[in-house]
Amino acid sequence: MAEIYHQPLLELVFQAATVHRSGFFDAQEVQQSTLLSIKTGGCGENCGYCSQSQSFKTAVKPTPMMKVDEVLDAARRAKEAGSTRFCMGTAWRGVGQKNSFQHILTMVKEVSAMGMETCCTLGLLNAEQAKELKNAGLTAYNHNLDTSPEHYPNIVSTRTYADRLETLANVREAGISVCCGGILGIAETEEDRIGLLHTLATLPEHPESVPINALVPIEGTPLGDRQIKMGKGVTWRDMLRSIATARIVMPQSMVRLSAGRMEFSQEAQAMMFLCGANSIFTGDKLLTTANPKFSEDAAMFEVLGLKGKKPFTGPTAHLRPEGLAEEDLAQPVGPAPMAPLMGESNGSGPREVAF
Numbered sequence: 001m002a003e004i005y006h007q008p009l010l011e012l013v014f015q016a017a018t019v020h021r022s023g024f025f026d027a028q029e030v031q032q033s034t035l036l037s038i039k040t041g042g043c044g045e046n047c048g049y050c051s052q053s054q055s056f057k058t059a060v061k062p063t064p065m066m067k068v069d070e071v072l073d074a075a076r077r078a079k080e081a082g083s084t085r086f087c088m089g090t091a092w093r094g095v096g097q098k099n100s101f102q103h104i105l106t107m108v109k110e111v112s113a114m115g116m117e118t119c120c121t122l123g124l125l126n127a128e129q130a131k132e133l134k135n136a137g138l139t140a141y142n143h144n145l146d147t148s149p150e151h152y153p154n155i156v157s158t159r160t161y162a163d164r165l166e167t168l169a170n171v172r173e174a175g176i177s178v179c180c181g182g183i184l185g186i187a188e189t190e191e192d193r194i195g196l197l198h199t200l201a202t203l204p205e206h207p208e209s210v211p212i213n214a215l216v217p218i219e220g221t222p223l224g225d226r227q228i229k230m231g232k233g234v235t236w237r238d239m240l241r242s243i244a245t246a247r248i249v250m251p252q253s254m255v256r257l258s259a260g261r262m263e264f265s266q267e268a269q270a271m272m273f274l275c276g277a278n279s280i281f282t283g284d285k286l287l288t289t290a291n292p293k294f295s296e297d298a299a300m301f302e303v304l305g306l307k308g309k310k311p312f313t314g315p316t317a318h319l320r321p322e323g324l325a326e327e328d329l330a331q332p333v334g335p336a337p338m339a340p341l342m343g344e345s346n347g348s349g350p351r352e353v354a355f
């Protein structure tokens with residue numbers, strides 16, 4: 001793994017690009033996904049990068065769980081804008097005994113009926129809850145390992161790597177596809193980056209989805225403040241190495257270019273797509289941080305000759321709900337301007353458009 005990761009950068013890119021064109025994926029396709037925070041802030045965990053932890057003083061204000069209708073409305077608009085996967089996230093340790101889990105099951109069922117892949121990121125989950133989500137029609141469950149097992153205790157002390165692995169096993173056991181990746185820029189070494197990819201690639205089955213995030217530094221969080229103080233964040237080269245290595249060692253997984261895209265030029269993102277990233281999150285906001293505008297992504301897709309990916313193809317093909325006809329599936333039209341999702345502004349700030 002280290003040998004792959006450390007080879008000369010263009011050799012690594014060429015190798016990853018070759019794997020990406022070896023037949024499992026259409027290299028022109030990039031899935032557009034939407035991530036909505038359905039319950040924001042006030043989280044009891046202490047992940048050192050997170051604006052939503054109640055352990056840190058940040059600008060994020062805790063808000064209660066969104067209503068089912070509000071979430072469905074957001075999902076409908078995401079579908080109209082070309083998203084084929086809709087992810088719902090809650091800021092809490094885990095599902096536990098929460099009554100609102102029943103509302104989430106309803107959201108999953110209804111979004112699934114819209115013909116989109118559904119994903120949830122709800123923290124720790126037991127085997128029974130995983131089965132309930134599966135029965136509601138959930139396609140994927142996101143639960144990131146963030147970094148290597150060795151570095152993990154430096155990032156969060158309120159739960160362990162083993163806790164995370166247990167939830168991942170429950171998700172897999174229930175027959176839900178696994179979305180699991182990490183974050184660069186959290187005071188990790190290159191060995192930690194390799195260690196994360198090694199852990200993912202040696203799970204009993206590769207995750208069907210591997211998000212690679214770049215830390216978006218949030219003032220008030222320990223890791224955000226550290227990066228702000230250092231004055232430099234994750235480089236495009238860092239992202240390229242992790243994405244390319246992920247593509248080579250997990251050739252049939254969707255590799256998701258996730259948080260932090262605002263910091264990378266479209267030329268840099270083009271390199272990431274070339275070497276195997278095949279999903280982005282569209283929409284002006286990614287949980288609580290800014291994301292490129294739909295119109296910018298539409299322009300980028302056009303220039304690069306990229307097209308959206310249909311839902312339930314590739315690693316999720318076998319998870320297509322029974323009874324959903326072809327015409328009922330979300331259609332991956334190019335990203336188009338849409339109204340902001342609930343409670344969000346369009347204020348993503350100035351961003352240079354390179355093309």
Ligand code: SF4
Nearest residue numbers: 043045047050053091
């Ligand atoms: S990353 Fe998730 S679990 Fe960790 S503090 Fe933030 S919301 Fe809570």
